[in-house]
Amino acid sequence: RAKDAGRNTYRFFDEQMNVEAMDQLLIRSGLRRALERGEFELHYEPQISLATGKIVGAEALIRWRHPEQGLVHPAKFIHIAEESGLIVPIGEWVLKEACRQGVEWAEQGLEGLTIAVNLSVMQFRRGDLEKTVIQALDESGMDPRLLELELTESVLIQDVENVLGSMHELKALDVKLSIDDFGTGYSSLSYLKRLDVDKLKIDKSFVCDLVRDADDRAIVNAIIQIARSLNLTTLAEGVEDVKIYAALKEMGCDECQGFYFSRPGNAKNFKAYYLDRQDNPLKMM
Ligand code: C2E
Ligand code: MG
Ligand code: MG
Ligand code: MG
Numbered sequence: 001r002a003k004d005a006g007r008n009t010y011r012f013f014d015e016q017m018n019v020e021a022m023d024q025l026l027i028r029s030g031l032r033r034a035l036e037r038g039e040f041e042l043h044y045e046p047q048i049s050l051a052t053g054k055i056v057g058a059e060a061l062i063r064w065r066h067p068e069q070g071l072v073h074p075a076k077f078i079h080i081a082e083e084s085g086l087i088v089p090i091g092e093w094v095l096k097e098a099c100r101q102g103v104e105w106a107e108q109g110l111e112g113l114t115i116a117v118n119l120s121v122m123q124f125r126r127g128d129l130e131k132t133v134i135q136a137l138d139e140s141g142m143d144p145r146l147l148e149l150e151l152t153e154s155v156l157i158q159d160v161e162n163v164l165g166s167m168h169e170l171k172a173l174d175v176k177l178s179i180d181d182f183g184t185g186y187s188s189l190s191y192l193k194r195l196d197v198d199k200l201k202i203d204k205s206f207v208c209d210l211v212r213d214a215d216d217r218a219i220v221n222a223i224i225q226i227a228r229s230l231n232l233t234t235l236a237e238g239v240e241d242v243k244i245y246a247a248l249k250e251m252g253c254d255e256c257q258g259f260y261f262s263r264p265g266n267a268k269n270f271k272a273y274y275l276d277r278q279d280n281p282l283k284m285m
Contacts, residue, residue, distance in 0.1 A: 027080050030066070035089060039065050042097055043264035046273060047116070047235060047257045050249045053282035055274050057114035057148070059257065060098040061264045062090070078120070087120045088127040094118075095132060099140035099147065101267055106143070110274055116148040118180065121155040124162065130169045137173070148176040150201065153185020164194065171196045178235070183223060192230055200227050204238020204258070211243045217251075224253055245282070 034040055040062055047057035064072040081087040095117055102115040123129050137144050149170060155163055156179075167177060178199035183206055202223050206216045220236065227234045236248050239258030248256055261282075262273050 024080055027077055028084050028086070031064075031077060031081055031084070031086050031090070034064055034066075035086070035093065039067070040090065040093060040097075041065055041266060042094065042101065043266055044101075044270040045257050045264040046261050046270065046277070047114070047255050048261055048282065049255055050245075050253055055113070055277055056255060057116055058270060059116040059118075059150070059264075060094060060101075061118070062094055082120055082122050085122065085126060087122045091120060091123045091127065092132050092136075095136040096139065099136045099142040102146060103140045103142050105267075105271065106146075108271070110271065112146070113274075114146050114148050114176065115142075116150055116178065118150045119155070121152075121158055121163075124151075124155060124166050125159060129166055130173070133170060133173060133175065137175075144174040145176070148178055148199070150178050150180040152180045153182070153187045156191055156195070157185065157187045160191075167195060167197075178233075181237075183219065189226070192226070192232075197232065199233040199235055199255075202234060202236045202253075204236075207236045207238040207244060207248075207256075207258075208240055210247055217247070220248075220253070221251055224251055228252070 041064075042060045043063050044058040044060055046055045047059060048054065049056045062074050062078070064077060066072050078087065081090050098115050098117045102113065105113055119129070123132075133147075133149070136142070137147065151163075151167075170177060176199065177195075177197045178201055179195075179197055180201045181203040182200040184203045200223060202220055206219050206223075209216050210220060224234050233254045235255040235257065236244075236253050237257055239245055239248065239256045239260045241260050244258075245256065245260060261277075262270075265273065
């Protein structure tokens, strides 16, 4: 009987897995087509200076405009793109599109805006990342100092020497480097000494409950102090209300982003928000 039950359970999971495998297959073949047909778009999330209340940057976040399913978020497809290696050409498209948009905005008077792009570990391992970045900069005419590349701590623990080499070459191009989701990885603090990064992006899991949770506050404070003594900029992600904003300002955090300011929107929406906000920077009580 246990055996029967086991077999049933097995069959159940088996079918379940088939459904998931099918999904993954559909997404994988869909991704290839999406790239060819230009179904990806970038949405932008504003990054705000806590000192001035002004927008200083935009993080580019990929979306898939699926012909039947509508707007698909990266959580649904980035890991599949990574497993299949498609993240390399997709990531190349992201870099080029973000730079193109950055230059267009600069020409339209949105000056000094940093454009932040997320990188996947696969791009370090498989792609010719430095060459791609040089191409993206050259083709667009983007000021390298306004391009920021975000990597997660998981990039840093895999293949350290190789990644360190790549980061060194990237820094030589004059682009900025930041560590995304800082505090959630397993890597040691010692790499901060070896890496030439400019910014720590404090993970939103420590930020969203900041006002209520004293432990989160202690962690965020510690990160800000470490960053300050290492001469790194801090950016807090996941700012969802004005109380968090006020607390971060008080703690001496440099920049922040989150739904409190704006949900990520397409380029047109971002520009409208920017123009509106630059004339009315956030006033603190
Ligand atoms: P991330 O780089 O940490 O980006 C921040 C994510 O948090 C975004 O989700 C954003 O919409 C969301 N977020 C922003 N503010 C708030 C807030 O106040 N509260 C909450 N709860 N969430 C907030 P999104 O756009 O779904 O992106 C998810 C992840 O997908 C990104 O995390 C990034 O790791 C990855 N990703 C996005 N675009 C790309 C890309 O072009 N290439 C690669 N390799 N990964 C990407
Ligand atoms: Mg990011
Ligand atoms: Mg993040
Ligand atoms: Mg995320």
